[in-house]
Amino acid sequence: MIQPGHFFELHDVRKEYVLRRGLLQRLTRRAPKVAAVDGVSLSIERGTIFGLVGESGCGKSTLAQIMVRLIEPTAGKVLYRGADVARLRGEEERAYRHAVQMVFQDSGSSLNPRKRIRRVLAEALSARGVGGAAARSEIATLMRQVGLDTALLHRFPHELSGGQRQRVGIARALAMKPEVLVADEPVSALDVSLQGQIINLLCDLNRELGLTIVLISHDLAVVARACTQIGVMNAGKIVERGTPQQVLFSPVDPFTRQLLASVPRGLAGRHRRLEPDISPAEKALRSVRQPRLPADEIGRQRSASIA
Numbered sequence: 669m670i671q672p673g674h675f676f677e678l679h680d681v682r683k684e685y686v687l688r689r690g691l692l693q694r695l696t697r698r699a700p701k702v703a704a705v706d707g708v709s710l711s712i713e714r715g716t717i718f719g720l721v722g723e724s725g726c727g728k729s730t731l732a733q734i735m736v737r738l739i740e741p742t743a744g745k746v747l748y749r750g751a752d753v754a755r756l757r758g759e760e761e762r763a764y765r766h767a768v769q770m771v772f773q774d775s776g777s778s779l780n781p782r783k784r785i786r787r788v789l790a791e792a793l794s795a796r797g798v799g800g801a802a803a804r805s806e807i808a809t810l811m812r813q814v815g816l817d818t819a820l821l822h823r824f825p826h827e828l829s830g831g832q833r834q835r836v837g838i839a840r841a842l843a844m845k846p847e848v849l850v851a852d853e854p855v856s857a858l859d860v861s862l863q864g865q866i867i868n869l870l871c872d873l874n875r876e877l878g879l880t881i882v883l884i885s886h887d888l889a890v891v892a893r894a895c896t897q898i899g900v901m902n903a904g905k906i907v908e909r910g911t912p913q914q915v916l917f918s919p920v921d922p923f924t925r926q927l928l929a930s931v932p933r934g935l936a937g938r939h940r941r942l943e944p945d946i947s948p949a950e951k952a953l954r955s956v957r958q959p960r961l962p963a964d965e966i967g968r969q970r971s972a973s974i975a
């Protein structure tokens with residue numbers, strides 16, 4: 669049974685992939701494994717934007733796919749409103765698949781090139797049993813919500829810009845009336861100004877629809893700008909968790925410090941020394957104030973909050 673209460677939780681989630689065996693391994697019968705996700709526990713509050721950040725290959729997409737049940741974890745549990753999602757069946761499983769939607773990094777390949785945008789959205793709505801005049805009106809509403817002109821509905825995906833395609837991907841997810849949107853690198857294929865627009869759109873949807881968003885990025889600047897909580901991932905584990913202020917200004921884990929240092933012009937340094945030619949994203953980051961608590965107290969609280 670799906671219960672109200674705890675919203676979206678991951679308990680000690682692990683995903684192992686068995687790799688193809690080489691000749692030697694075939695002889696010794698040992699199949700090499702890679703733990704893409706290695707014991708992740710997280711609790712995401714309803715109506716928040718949770719940022720998941722980490723370098724390439726650390727397991728972000730694997731975790732996203734587990735959240736939306738595109739793949740099953742090797743061990744651990746995903747709980748949604750108190751229910752173990754692996755045990756949901758029938759109508760409850762269908763409800764979960766509608767409630768937790770994914771926006772993919774590469775909007776081009778996630779949209780069928782042979783379907784016009786109207787059809788893409790109509791098919792999503794028909795999965796919810798909405799058709800006819802109701803679908804037409806909902807399609808117009810969806811296009812408005814994501815800031816697209818309805819004139820684009822008759823176009824094919826390749827006739828849209830990257831930013832427009834990403835908005836269609838978001839509209840298609842919204843067509844399912846989700847409660848959670850898992851956005852896997854939604855802006856990494858876009859240029860900086862489009863990145864800002866899509867992040868603003870996600871923030872608007874969070875505010876206006878109360879949508880819970882898991883925003884995945886390798887770019888700490890992107891997540892720090894939009895999120896209420898950030899989880900830093902390294903080698904399949906969450907190594908740091910906190911508010912943007914905490915993660916940016918008092919990182920506990922050495923990997924987070926490394927991630928901060930690797931951001932161009934150094935996020936770690938930006939809050940100390942302001943320079944005149946700063947981008948809007950940098951301004952947003954700098955508006956994040958230093959926490960007042962002493963550093964050791966913050967470290968203690970955050971170590972306790974990393975499950």
Ligand SMILES: Nc1ncnc2c1ncn2[C@@H]1O[C@H](COP(=O)(O)OP(=O)(O)OP(=O)(O)O)[C@@H](O)[C@H]1O
Pocket residue numbers: 685686687702703704722723724725726727728729730731886
């Ligand atoms: N189907 C698979 N079979 C074997 N290994 C896999 C598979 N999918 C992912 N991996 C491995 O799991 C690890 C995590 O991959 P994942 O795609 O989750 O990383 P990521 O953090 O999303 O990286 P990126 O930022 O590049 O998208 C990597 O080492 C990857 O090679």
Ligand SMILES: [Mg+2]
Pocket residue numbers: 728729730852853
């Ligand atoms: Mg990925």
